[in-house]
Amino acid sequence: MKKEVSIIGVPMDLGQTRRGVDMGPSAIRYAGVVERIESLKYDVKDLGDIEIGRPKNVEVASENNLKNLKEVSEASEKLAEKVNDVIGSNRFPLVLGGDHSIAIGTLAGVASHYKNLGVIWYDAHGDLNTGDTSPSGNIHGMPLAVSLGIGDDKLTNIGSSLPKVKPENIVIIGARSLDEGEKELIRDKGIRVYTMHEIDRLGMTAVMEEAINYLSAKTDGVHLSLDLDGLDPNDAPGVGTPVIGGISYRESHLAMEMLAEADIITSAEFVEVNPILDEKNKTATVAVALIGSLFGEKLK
Template structure:
């Protein structure tokens, strides 16, 4: 039996722009349940993790914004994702800013010896408190999942690291801070910047990604930030970067992942309806989720 569980993580604590907490609602409004119920024998929308309306706090020692709150809420998400996998369902997490990946990966990775991660994003999200220009935790979740960063974040789920550098593939990257560049080189993380996407084409990028991860992983998590797409196709994001992946290229990527059968969990993040145009970005997210999970034209 093919089962799917959807959970919303309406958290905007990892950055400064309000509105991304309404991402899960926007995605639901765009018809995610109706679109996916045809693809699964059983589908369950679990609702949202309760975040509340906490005031922004900056940790005096680390200069990280909302450190304790992000850690607390990430722990809640990790537990829920863990439970979903225990039931044999595919976990689909709706964000929220990209700091939610800290909790998602903590919940997913305990079920795999060699979890693979596809990070589909304009940004590397590989900063730490020492390298971050802003102190925003949504720029740190991949570093945290590698075991790099504040112990309140790296220790979520009771173990660290959640993923090995050789099991990560970044796709669509076009904005990196210097510390992230240095870390990518140091750890030898596989990256397809927009230069490679343009030069090789999305078909080859995905063929190489799938081949690389199939060889060394026993499960693959897709973390898709809608700012990986070009702002023309996904305007409702907090940190848009021009020159991104097209809507059609993204569909091809998702379709190829569906055909490969390697993806075992996913999250779609950074949909901000306040910045959007007629819910265009949420509708793009729903269409891409549908392709990832097996929807076909014929």
């Protein structure tokens, strides 16, 4: 992992309808993310926040069953450019959300630097919906589909018109809430998914070993997209779409530690921290602790 890290905040709350997640980057900073990474001997630059436009009607604006499409696409373009610049400067981009729609911009910025980008999607959800399959029209449930080149052109063409990632280079970890359209897409594209059933049955060590070996064999970079709702709500209560029965705090640390040891992660984002729904900034604190493990923090 590169020893130079650039932090980009994306105070996005337009990919869904529960207010407060736009304060996620501030909450993660307040929980000490910069100090945590610097203590591990990294050179850290905090580049501040991407500016997010505001629609007149946040909760009712809809186009092709996509809420706030214009604002999300514009913010994604800005983020893609910023991430592209960070990687072009030979630094590691660490993106702080904000709702998970920001992954559209992150992956658009990352993808141009790799021929076979891998993605670890650490999440309770598949985020593989489109305007046609989404029950809500919330774009935070669509970024992985968009990155596969599936969805509205205003989103899939960000950065370039090419798909940002191949389905065989994706590993979803922690899934336990998938819509029917997402299940169909997973089967059709052959996307590798480790649901909570596999994590419970195999154990997190085996799941991560398999995921790391699977991606290491065929990718030239791996992006980690970690949604805090991948964890159980007891450990990460401050998220907009909590799903009980999730990955534990300790299992998540193990996963991050194993990724650090494998040294395959070339970019990362931590998303969906909502301080309004949180308990004394607990979820942001968890995010910072997991970031520490990802960047190589050890007890001894």
